[in-house]
Amino acid sequence: MSAEDTVSDAAGAISPDRFVDISYDEVIPNNVALGSDKQLQRALEGWRPKYLDWWTGMGPVGFQQSEVYLRTAVGVDPAGWAKFGYVKMPTYRWGILLAPKVEGRTIPFGRHKGEPAWQEVPGEHRALLRRLIVVQGDTEPASVEQQRFLGATAPSLYDMRNLFQVNVEEGRHLWAMVYLLVKYFGKDGREEAQALLERQSGQMDNPRILGAFNESTPDWLSFFMFTFFTDRDGKMQLAALAESGFDPLSRTCRFMLTEEAHHMFVGETGVQRTIEATCAAMVKAGIKDPNEVEAVRKLGVVDLPLLQRKANFHASVTRDLFGSEISSNAAEAFGSGIKGRFNEVNLKGDDHVLQEATYPVTRFVDGKLVVEDAPALRALNSRLLDDFIVDCQGGIDRWNKSVEKVGIDFKFVQPHKGFNRRIGELGGKRISPTGEVLTEDQWNAMSGAWLPNDEDMEFIRSLMKPCHEPGKYASWIAPPRVGVNSQAGDFEYVKIA
Numbered sequence: 277m278s279a280e281d282t283v284s285d286a287a288g289a290i291s292p293d294r295f296v297d298i299s300y301d302e303v304i305p306n307n308v309a310l311g312s313d314k315q316l317q318r319a320l321e322g323w324r325p326k327y328l329d330w331w332t333g334m335g336p337v338g339f340q341q342s343e344v345y346l347r348t349a350v351g352v353d354p355a356g357w358a359k360f361g362y363v364k365m366p367t368y369r370w371g372i373l374l375a376p377k378v379e380g381r382t383i384p385f386g387r388h389k390g391e392p393a394w395q396e397v398p399g400e401h402r403a404l405l406r407r408l409i410v411v412q413g414d415t416e417p418a419s420v421e422q423q424r425f426l427g428a429t430a431p432s433l434y435d436m437r438n439l440f441q442v443n444v445e446e447g448r449h450l451w452a453m454v455y456l457l458v459k460y461f462g463k464d465g466r467e468e469a470q471a472l473l474e475r476q477s478g479q480m481d482n483p484r485i486l487g488a489f490n491e492s493t494p495d496w497l498s499f500f501m502f503t504f505f506t507d508r509d510g511k512m513q514l515a516a517l518a519e520s521g522f523d524p525l526s527r528t529c530r531f532m533l534t535e536e537a538h539h540m541f542v543g544e545t546g547v548q549r550t551i552e553a554t555c556a557a558m559v560k561a562g563i564k565d566p567n568e569v570e571a572v573r574k575l576g577v578v579d580l581p582l583l584q585r586k587a588n589f590h591a592s593v594t595r596d597l598f599g600s601e602i603s604s605n606a607a608e609a610f611g612s613g614i615k616g617r618f619n620e621v622n623l624k625g626d627d628h629v630l631q632e633a634t635y636p637v638t639r640f641v642d643g644k645l646v647v648e649d650a651p652a653l654r655a656l657n658s659r660l661l662d663d664f665i666v667d668c669q670g671g672i673d674r675w676n677k678s679v680e681k682v683g684i685d686f687k688f689v690q691p692h693k694g695f696n697r698r699i700g701e702l703g704g705k706r707i708s709p710t711g712e713v714l715t716e717d718q719w720n721a722m723s724g725a726w727l728p729n730d731e732d733m734e735f736i737r738s739l740m741k742p743c744h745e746p747g748k749y750a751s752w753i754a755p756p757r758v759g760v761n762s763q764a765g766d767f768e769y770v771k772i773a
């Protein structure tokens with residue numbers, strides 16, 4: 277094991293900075309030999325206080341002085357990445373952790389396929405690489421900003437804790453991208469790191485880079501849908517970047533994926549528990565028909581058709597994050613060995629260079645949806661979007677099992693790829709959830725049945741009453757099957773100060 281791979285934590289080796297202002301290896305769990313990297317320390321000296329200002333100013337509203345039962349990653353081995361304990365959020369130890377180096381790793385795709393993976397930024401691809409890191413980095417603080425008001429209406433302490441866990445980990449993901457920027461991109465990188473704290477979700481003058489990260493997350497159902505769908509976009513992007521020929525980016529993303537999995541767990545089980553509460557209430561009240569919306573809502577639970585509309589909205593907004601299906605930028609990122617496909621190394625049956633290959637892309641031609649073969653290299657966004665849709669389906673199938681189990685006749689489905697899109701081949705086209713092309717009038721007449729309307733959102737808001745007593749849950753959501761780190765049902769996940 278090289279010095280670089282030594283995991284340092286509070287109990288670890290004495291850092292050379294022990295007697296100066298801050299001891300980096302203590303405050304910042306890391307496996308990048310931060311304690312002996314003067315240049316990196318200097319860059320972080322400037323950035324870290326601004327990050328902490330951002331966290332207290334733009335992070336969770338309230339509860340910053342509460343003790344939260346959080347997991348802190350202090351190392352990348354199984355023993356190190358799941359340390360649980362009560363922490364006040366502003367004192368959370370945001371770390372810089374990279375998956376272990378794979379000796380002899382080569383670039384798995386593109387023009388440089390088979391060459392040794394880059395340990396430094398390849399000069400010819402510098403601008404593209406920086407841009408991709410900035411765009412990924414921008415989503416991390418954005419989601420914290422979007423979710424900042426949710427603590428006050430948490431349906432339980434368990435859920436509140438999960439929200440804050442997601443928030444601190446998105447904060448750590450920002451650290452991960454900032455590490456790459458300041459370590460490998462000099463002055464430009466330091467400026468970008470600064471700008472990541474200046475853009476703000478939903479702000480008119482200086483918004484976050486991507487559309488979905490400027491939408492608000494006004495309620496807990498939106499939070500669960502966001503973590504199910506939009507964090508999964510994060511997973512797909514990170515997985516594609518984990519294949520990168522730039523080894524530090526690959527290693528960073530590989531470790532981030534372990535945290536991302538937890539965010540999607542929060543989303544999937546959050547929606548599932550909402551479904552369970554609805555189904556249980558319907559059964560108890562003897563309501564068989566899921567379309568008896570008024571009667572179901574009177575029970576203080578969310579009707580299943582509304583959950584489907586919420587899913588339609590979040591699925592479609594998230595799909596826009598994949599960008600234009602046909603994209604020369606995506607082709608360039610792949611060709612240059614910077615961003616691979618989902619699961620690139622394990623893909624069988626092609627040359628990983630894609631000069632000749634084709635990929636079927638759904639397009640809108642002469643008022644009709646058609647599937648056309650496009651050059652695979654230019655269709656990479658389309659492919660990643662298709663992989664995303666497949667990845668979503670597993671969770672949706674599990675939601676449906678909960679409904680089936682109690683014998684209610686309702687099935688959640690993903691809307692057609694072209695439904696409610698703003699970006700890409702099908703952006704701005706009027707397409708129903710089942711894939712029919714509609715006129716503007718037909719769309720206007722029907723879209724209220726497919727997307728959450730004002731009345732729906734008002735109803736959801738009316739349910740958002742806090743439930744902050746240990747072991748208790750709001751009416752609209754069932755308790756989880758197991759506690760965090762196997763804690764008992766009445767465990768006090770947040771000691772509210």
Ligand SMILES: [Fe+2]
Binds near residue numbers: 445510
């Ligand atoms: Fe993230």
Ligand SMILES: [Fe+2]
Binds near residue numbers: 535
């Ligand atoms: Fe995430």
